[in-house]
Amino acid sequence: MHAVYVTGPGTVAKLEVPRPTAGPRDILVKVRACGICGSDAFYTQIGGIPPRQGETPLGHEPAGEVVEVGAEVAGIPLGAHVVINPMVAPSGIIGNGGATGALASYLLIEDAVLGSSVAIVPDHIPFAVAALNEPMAVARHGVNRLEPKPTDKVVVFGAGPIGLGAAIGFKLRGVESVVVVDLIPARLETALEVGADAVINSAEEDVVARLVELHGNEPRRPGESRPGTDLYLDAAGAPVVIDTILKNAKHGAKLGIVAVHKKPVEVDFGSILSTELTIVMAMGYPTEIFEVTNDIIEHWERYAAIVSDQFSFDDVEEALATAATPGAADKVVVTFD
Incomplete structure (x- = not known):
């Protein structure tokens, strides 16, 4: 052979x-x-x-x-x-x-x-x-680490296979809103095809302003503008994504990182202390390898778009x-x- x-x-x-x-x-x-x-x-x-x-x-x-x-x-x-x-x-x-x-x-x-x-x-x-099945298990672990609830508003940064798989996973968990951010129009079209509620082209739009439109404004102090996003998932692996989230996350938000960052990312813990942001990492699929299989079977045409x-x-x-x-x-x- x-x-x-x-x-x-x-x-x-x-x-x-x-x-x-x-x-x-x-x-x-x-x-x-x-x-x-x-x-x-x-x-x-x-x-x-x-x-x-x-x-x-x-x-x-x-x-x-x-x-x-x-x-x-x-x-x-x-x-x-x-x-x-x-x-x-x-x-x-x-x-x-x-x-x-x-x-x-x-x-x-x-x-x-x-x-x-x-x-x-x-x-x-x-x-x-x-x-x-294997990469979708990786995506599902990222979703599971954030423990989404039906009332959550979610943003996925990166519309590659893992980000798209996560978007499907969040939708199948019944969250209120899933927004996908990327800078490649064709990827954003695919995100809508797999079920994202909205997309943002970060090369052409103000991501934070658009998220405020989509998820509401939950400022920590008067005059401030912060998206009402509950869960952020980094499936892009770009430092600018982390910087954007840390500067704009509302109080009590969660950030999950499933992307591989090839270089160190600077985090100013002093500036985010008052947000009480939860940061979780997601690697591999400790339990998800066949957890995701039934969803692929039931929704295979949606997954096929990936x-x-x-x-x-x-x-x-x-x-x-x-x-x-x-x-x-x-x-x-x-x-x-």
């Missing part, structure tokens, strides 16, 4: 490797779709995933079809369509430093347990949409290059015959 490996700094290759065989407690999945994450570009840039040396397998957002089932595996039938938890593989995180990656023709799931290592999705769900580009596995190098090029695509998914 073929699998994609980082072969050196800035280089990837599709290599021919032995097709695995399922043992008594394993299943073998024919990969039918695999999303490309921003981390894949980072791993390629640095030449692998520490502490592994040499060739490093890529891909951790798979969906596929079960083609072999070990004799001791329960509840996972042959032919089932599945999404996969890359975190629990005994040989290391799939596509994140482990021995296997999901940008491959087949993927061995060792010690396969339904509800822990895999979840079954109905056959009518497109594999490219099912492959969103997939911006699809490439055949024959063109996987082009897919990786496109995903790594700023502004070239939002969510790239590789599909397999």
Whole structure:
């Protein structure tokens, strides 16, 4: 079979490797779709995933079809369509430093347990949409960390895949208002398509003034203008986002950070002390990997809007290059015959 490996700094290759065989407690999945994450570009840039040396397998957002089932595996039938938890593989995180990656023709799931290592999705769900399960779990963890209530007014900064997934998550939790902020018009159109109540183009509009219009004004002192936004989610990773929120958050607001900030961000705790702002961080998906699956199944057409580009596995190098090029695509998914 073929699998994609980082072969050196800035280089990837599709290599021919032995097709695995399922043992008594394993299943073998024919990969039918695999999303490309921003981390894949980072791993390629640095030449692998520490502490592994040499060739490093890529891909951790798979969906596929079960083609072999070990004799001791329960509840996972042959032919089932599945999404996969890359975190629990005994040989290391799939596509994140482990021995296997999901940008491959087949993927061995060792010690396969339904509800822990895999979840079954109905056959009518497109594999490219099912492959969103892993990043949507990341988005859902960001939503869960903010503990939204139906009366909350929410702002999501960043309309990439995680921000869009979070916007859907907030709407499915029934919050009063979800506003999405970005500076790319096409992304904002997608935000409206997935259910955002309003969008703000930060390149053209005064974000704070627009939020006051949408969420009301809750100043701390006379003459001041502060949006009545209850929850802020940073899915952009830009220092200006944090600065804007800290300077304008109302008393008792919450800020969740799911974005990866590659440089330190300065925070003046003295200036925000009186706001009693709560700041929470969100990384990964401690419990959400299959929590989000049922929502994807029920609302798959809404989630489908997040997939911006699809490439055949024959063109996987082009897919990786496109995903790594700023502004070239939002969510790239590789599909397999």
